[in-house]
Every structure is written in C-alpha cells, then in structure tokens.
Amino acid sequence: MAQGRGWEGAVLRLMRAKDFTLTVTGAQDVTPRFRRVHLTDGGLLAATGVHPTMWVRLWFDNAGRPHQRAYTLVDPDPAAGTFSLEFALHEGAASDWARAARPGDTVEATVQGTAFDAPAPAPDRVLAIGDPASLPAINSLLAALGPAPATVWFEGSDGEGDGLPFRTDPARHELRHVPRAELVERVRAELPAQLTATAHPYVWITCDTRTTRTLSAYVRKELGVPKERVHALGYWRAD
Numbered sequence: 001m002a003q004g005r006g007w008e009g010a011v012l013r014l015m016r017a018k019d020f021t022l023t024v025t026g027a028q029d030v031t032p033r034f035r036r037v038h039l040t041d042g043g044l045l046a047a048t049g050v051h052p053t054m055w056v057r058l059w060f061d062n063a064g065r066p067h068q069r070a071y072t073l074v075d076p077d078p079a080a081g082t083f084s085l086e087f088a089l090h091e092g093a094a095s096d097w098a099r100a101a102r103p104g105d106t107v108e109a110t111v112q113g114t115a116f117d118a119p120a121p122a123p124d125r126v127l128a129i130g131d132p133a134s135l136p137a138i139n140s141l142l143a144a145l146g147p148a149p150a151t152v153w154f155e156g157s158d159g160e161g162d163g164l165p166f167r168t169d170p171a172r173h174e175l176r177h178v179p180r181a182e183l184v185e186r187v188r189a190e191l192p193a194q195l196t197a198t199a200h201p202y203v204w205i206t207c208d209t210r211t212t213r214t215l216s217a218y219v220r221k222e223l224g225v226p227k228e229r230v231h232a233l234g235y236w237r238a239d
C-alpha cells in the first residue's frame, strides 16, 4: 500500500514537475508588433534545467477553451528563477495575452518536447531561416554555436525588421532581410553557394509550417544536406 502510494506520488510528482505557473513582472513594447514580457518562473528552470533554444508550452484562455502555444525562453536565469518571452504580435489568443500582460498576471507553462542536440562536428557556418516568431530561437542558437559565422535569411518586408532585438554580431553574422513572398526563391538562389563553401554546415529552418516544409525538403532532398545537419520545425500555421 505504502509502496503503491509512493509509486503514484512519484509519477504525480514527475508529471507535476513539468507544469509551472509563471508570473509577469514587467513588459515592454520593443516595437509596435513585438513585445517582451518578463516573468518569474515558478521553479521551472531549477526543475528542468535549461538548454539553447528552449521553449515552453503556454496555456492561454481562448473564449473559455485552453489554447496551447509554444514560446522560446529569452535570457533564462536559473539562479534568479526568471526569464523573458518575446511575442511577435498578430491576431490570436497568445498575442492578445501578451498585449495586455501586466505585473501580477499569471500563465501556466508545461515543459515537454523541447530539446537541443548540439551539432557535432561543430558547424563552420550556420544557415538560418526564420521570422519574428523564431527570432528568440535564432538569437539563442547563434549564441550557443559560439564562434561559427552565420547567414540569416529573415522574413519581413521593408522596414519590418526595424527595431527588432537581433543579437547578431555583424562581424560574423550576415543578416539578409527578405520579403515574405520572395523567401523561398531567395533561399533557393543563395543557399547553394554558401553550402559549397562549407564543410560542416548546420541549417536551421523555423518559419511558418508550409515554408518550413518546402525549404526543409529542398535542403535535404535537392541539396542533399544530411538530416542530422538540418533542424526544421514549423513555428506557426498561416491561414
């Protein structure tokens, strides 16, 4: 009996260890369409540890229904038990929550599915393709992959990237702003030359699901980049 309770308790503890309540401590509009929210982590970082590009599943309310969306940790500080989240703003319950977020507001978070396998051998160039929703992940990736130079194709029409918190280092990271309608075409035109010059590339694709699927198939099947050198994950679903 006691053993049974112990077993159940252990399972419960394991399950509960993945669920946390985050509390807002402040927020800033970085641009009119990009908002950073600061939070205390409710014990999350101490319980789960932290890795590059780490993300959490947040539970928002959508007209009385649970609405789960993924967001990337920005500046996680396990000692302080804090991190920030950066929201690309558009329509949607997650965006609405972020727009209204004020100190004292809370949101539930589940840690499940996030992982980071550092590419080995270390890349001699990172080729990243993303947009405002994946900017926090790309910033974290480039920091984690240290000295590797990078080319970043960043989706956004003229001026849309202005004021966004890029942490790219102009000395080693080349940032190419590309209008959404031209992204696939531009990557197809420009990425092969970068691959030719790179013995150990690492390709990171985090756009909307359709663009991600198209580009990941192109890079893996047409260009023959081995799958362990390509990370492709759709970050949002376009209508």
Ligand SMILES: Cc1cc2nc3c(=O)[nH]c(=O)nc-3n(C[C@H](O)[C@H](O)[C@H](O)COP(=O)(O)OP(=O)(O)OC[C@H]3O[C@@H](n4cnc5c(N)ncnc54)[C@H](O)[C@@H]3O)c2cc1C
Pocket (backbone or CB within 6 Å): 055, 067, 069, 070, 071, 072, 073, 085, 086, 087, 088, 089, 090, 091, 092, 093, 094, 095, 096, 132, 133, 134, 136, 137, 233, 234, 235, 236, 237, 238, 239
């Ligand atoms: C691993 C992972 C990490 C992520 N990290 C971040 C992050 O750090 N910051 C961040 O902003 N997003 C991030 N995202 C993307 C975010 O989860 C989605 O954009 C999500 O759909 C937003 O939910 P919502 O409730 O605001 O909108 P939804 O209810 O999902 O969608 C409402 C409407 O908005 C459109 N839409 C949704 N997302 C976008 C977008 N990004 N750009 C333009 N239109 C959009 C939809 O097509 C739909 O029309 C991440 C996704 C993944 C998978």
